[in-house]
Amino acid sequence: MTTRQQKLFGSLSADIPSSIVVFLVALPLCLGIALGSGAPLFSGLIAGIAGGIVVGLLSGSQLSVAGPAAGLTAIVATAIGNLPTFEAFLLSVVIAGIFQVILGILKAGILGDYVPGNVIKGMLAAIGLILILKQLPHLVGFDADFEGDESFRQTDGGNTFTGIASALNYFVPLAAVIGLLSLGVQIFWEKTVAKKGGIFRLIPAPLVVVLLAVGINQWAIAQFPGWALPAHAMVSIPVATSVEGFVSFFTFPDFTQLANPIVWKVAATLAIVASLETLLNIEAADELDPYQRVTPTNRELRAQGIGNLVSGLLGGLPVTSVIVRTSANVNAGAKSKMSTVFHGMLLLLCVAFIPKLLNMIPLPALAAVLIYTGFKLAKPAIFKQFYQKGFDQFVPFVVTIVAILFTDLLVGIMIGCLVGLFFVMRSNFRTSVFVVNDENRYLFRLRKDVSYLNKPIIKRKLEHVPDNAYVLIDATRADFIDRDVVEVIEDFLKHAPLKNITVELKKSINKEQGFTKPEILNFTA
Template sequence: MLVPSAIQSRLVSIKEDVFASFVVVLVALPLSMGLALVAGYSFESAAAVGLISGVIGGVVVGLLSGCSLQVSGAANGAAVMAAVFIRDLGFEAFALVVVLSGLIQIAAGALRFGPVFRAVSPALIQGMLAGIGLLIFASQFHVMVDDTPPGVGREFSGVVNLWSLPAAIWKGVSMDAHRSAALLGMLTISVILLWPRIAPKRLAFLPAPLLGVGLATFAAWLFGADIKFVPAPDDLLAAISPPSPQSFLRLGEVGLWLVAFSLAFVSGVESLLTATAVDTMQRRTPRTRYNRELVAQGAGNVLCGALGVLPISGVIVRSSANVAAGGRTRLSTILHGVWILLLITLAPDVLRLIPVASLAAVLVYAGLSLIKFGFLRFLWREDRIELGIYAATLVTVVATDVLTGIAVGVGLAIAHLFYTFSHLHITIEESNGMAVIRLEGAATFIRLPTLAAAFEQLPHGARVHLQVHELSYIDHACLDLLASWEKDLRADDGELVLDWDALNGLFRERNRRNGAKGEKLRKDRGNEEPIADVGLRPAE
């Protein structure tokens, strides 16, 4: 039986989820419609197609999801691919492709491929988020002044949208056809920025984006603004276009399966990387269950394909809005889908009162919020190489697409990892009749020939001081070489001075896991004590 305190805590959680779901709806509405237009749907059907995908992403994927606070729907990568595939295959065959991609994702989750995406550099994640944030900001800024983003349907669309921002600002300032929309957008952003600072305690629970859109809607109605409003669909069922019986005859085409695999891969990558990002944003919910998330996304895409609407994946803009608005459980994700369904079926006239510019302003703010300047300052101070990965990922996402940006970031991260575990700098100096050898970096089997060559330069019977305090890692192959070299020096009446305790700290855990190797090295040196306990010791 629940105690009163538990009931009170649950009620607070429900309240937070309800308000967060309202904020996510405000983000989802323009994104859903805008990405449907990018994919090639007409202006009349784009709202219905995108919003149906949002309902499925909220309710179906939300119920099954392995990441409670991730919100799914139409996403950038899948929408761009959809535009190409619809052009080449047609709408009905593309619907079959979406079904197949969903089945592939379900199979990938069942085969437990999901956790691979946990091994991702934080710089890559933040670079991807910042790149997506810039893309959203650049495109929606044009929409906020009731203009069409000039990059739509063009190569390097993100760069084009960014480059043309001054023109959008000029239109919003100087042209009557755009000034009203720009003012409503600025009103929305102003409320979002000011409300948390000026809100009375009794009203602080109201989400700032919801209040901003509400005030902009009231102002547009009050002054009879001549602007664009949300194009709510009159007939929701007219937008549904399931695969035709003729399209199933193409299941034997290799090309169709390649398209399905590529769509499944892109949607899966976007979803799981977004889930990883959501985990870094909050500590309120358990970490993502990646295999379950893949299955959930697959189930959602099977249903999207069966209805002939846009494919879905985890969307970082919606998910970050959910986290920032205080969402606590998957209820916020599910409710956002429910509200969209109720709006487009029971209250389409309410949707038609909302200025498109106001919703775009919410996305302008959300896009900029994805750029974490504090993380940039941290990378600048602590790790310039990781900063390079961040910058390369960001620039590639903006200049090309999300998947290419991720590929570039992963490639650079792997190169950095390989360099870190293969770089070994060796210096040899003479001091007081003793050869001083400094090792810096990682002593692994890859650098074993270089390390052996450095030792072979020394004369027989040399007195050697080996400095290892700048080593970051040493593996058994190099450790075995040191032990053999010390034995050879002693046999030639030489001397080796080495901080064995410091060296021992680098491989202590490895020897615990590989006791047999430690025992072999101990016997080779004639030492009766375990290496992992006392370390190798210099010759007397």
């Protein structure tokens, strides 16, 4: 066995249980996102299978999980409505995959490296809060909003908070019992039972939760049919009665629509948005990775492109890296990409051979799994940690969370990046100019990059130097000085004698800005 094979298969004791957890999380999300997109339910499952197996094998990420993404539901729903057939939309997915491969070849993956760390952490915390808020209605049996929706405004006309309020009017007692019991079992299993080691460590808590929930609902069906869960509170996978029926679930692109400009427009939109979401989620996945491994982003774009190509060819929705499934994968203890691949295989085998058994799973139990995952992403300790880091780290972190909660993932990230950029500029602005005053002796030290944004503060502080003062302007530590700043200093040198101010200048070696190598002056700030 090669070293690479040892790495892939040497952690199966952790990856197999993790794959079961991701499978249980992905199952309702694949169905829900297809439902929210106005696409056939099976198209969501195809995307989950392609994301798990194809992207999982080709990706350089060890923990990221790809599948149909909630962030694309509005785009997909609009595209399906604007195109003549669903098969025409599948052609757009195929072309979008080709575009992503080209983006990877052109090394566009570097864009993800420019997102600040506090914004990425804010995105993770926001996803955690969204999981909790969005799954609370499902926990008590209210399913007006589709599984996996992350947007503030919901397809049913409400929003995240009105959905919770509405759930109280559609309260299903057994759903609440199963949901709350599932939460309790997860906490108890992970905090107590799993720590005993042995076989208990290999059994994932979500699997225990699902088996318990199925048992409770089946008992209710047998003993108290009136208390059993309604159909909308259960997993609902299309069931084929024959091999031909199962094959009929797969749809193929309509290549006769290649001349349709709308097909290409949709493809370009999908490629750009899916690539941005993937790059953001890959950054987040690397942050979550306990081993802090770095994913090659250009390879990831190529892997996602091939994943979309395969998904579109088989009748599936577009795929991206998805942080909900990724965080569930990390929290379940996965160590390598084999967890992602196995989850895709489980999806394929289970929907092909045991769909009726899967349809016995209550959604409140899966909602409890997602809520517990959300808590791990947004636990109070994370907020405390960023508060202690300082104002410039805490504000972009919180703004990103609020923006994502009240808009959607991409808009929220853009707002967070703008706020983060403001604090970066503010920090550079402050540290570029250092002024010390000691008994009418002034030190002006220019450091790093001194841009035109520093001009007002330098000009103001120089003009406030009193008569008969001594000023040392040290420009030797600056990597760059904007020409406007140079002119301010030169103007000060000209009129300083009028106020009897003595000026010494340690000059930069940047001759293009009019400065030459400095003399060494004896001055202690």
